Amino acid sequence: MSMDRRSGCPINLSLEVFGDRWSLIILRDMIFGGRRHFRELLNASMEGIASNILADRLKRLMQLGMLTKADDPSHKQKAIYSLTEMAITLVPILAHLGAWGRVWLPVSAELSIRAELLEKGGPPMWDKFMDELRHEHLGMPLDTSAGPSVRATLQAAYEAVVAGRAPGASPAA
Template identity: 70%
Template sequence: MAGEHRSGCPINLSLEVFGDKWSLLILRDMIFGGRRHFRELLNGSQEGIASNILANRLKTLVELGMLTRRPDPAHKQKAIYSLTEPSIALVPVLAALGAWGRRWLPVTEELSVRARLLEEGGPDLWARFMAELREEHLGVPTTPPPDGRTVRDRLQAAYLATKSTSA
């Protein structure tokens, strides 16, 4: 097994799993956008992923155990992709990447508001979000949020609010 990797360094091994931008962006769109089907991921990507790259990355993410793929009972030609625990555990990593990007890069308010809310919410919000993702993707029950709005709902509402004020 060790011969298949450049080194046993945890950063190197992590980058071997999701070190290309498309893999992390697919996981981002599934985590924050709730996208579960190929077409949703293809058409919902602001970065404009090509269909062949998407198909390749989805296959690789399934092989690596970051996603599962099963037939969609509602549509015979569709598959539903689900996050696995290793992917769900990326929420704090993505929150840290977003916080870093907000501090050091020329982000837009519209596309960085979710990162700001995740940074402000900190570990408690991340834990809540991961519990909600476990329920959605793994079927692990969680207690409903007190106000009935999921973390994703709150992040999406903030995003939409910036779009309406910038239009």
């Protein structure tokens, strides 16, 4: 977890940033799940992260420049975590990772529908998603606001699979 700087190899340095069991899970929940608060990340974590690990990783990701923290006006002790551009540009990597996992690993249907759609959408969909994230987390203007958001599309597909059958089809047997 320390900043070894074992070598200047890009792959090695990338691994030193999120080459652990939790950092990328947290970023995944923020990116695809839209989670911004400590409790959201803690309780909604499908894999069950411990609070001390979450606190440590959030601190570390902030030091690395992947996240920023801001006060929530509604609650003086509440903090809102935001993705930086550095983290937002991980979207293509996450898309590839999801696509690879979907092919080679025993993924569940409900949880892989998002990866499937993201893979089919390709770079145009990733770009649209990154623009939406820049809007949410960095306050950038959302110029090409065509149709529903990528996250909403992915979420709807996920819920369709959970509820019944294939996305788009009627939820009947």
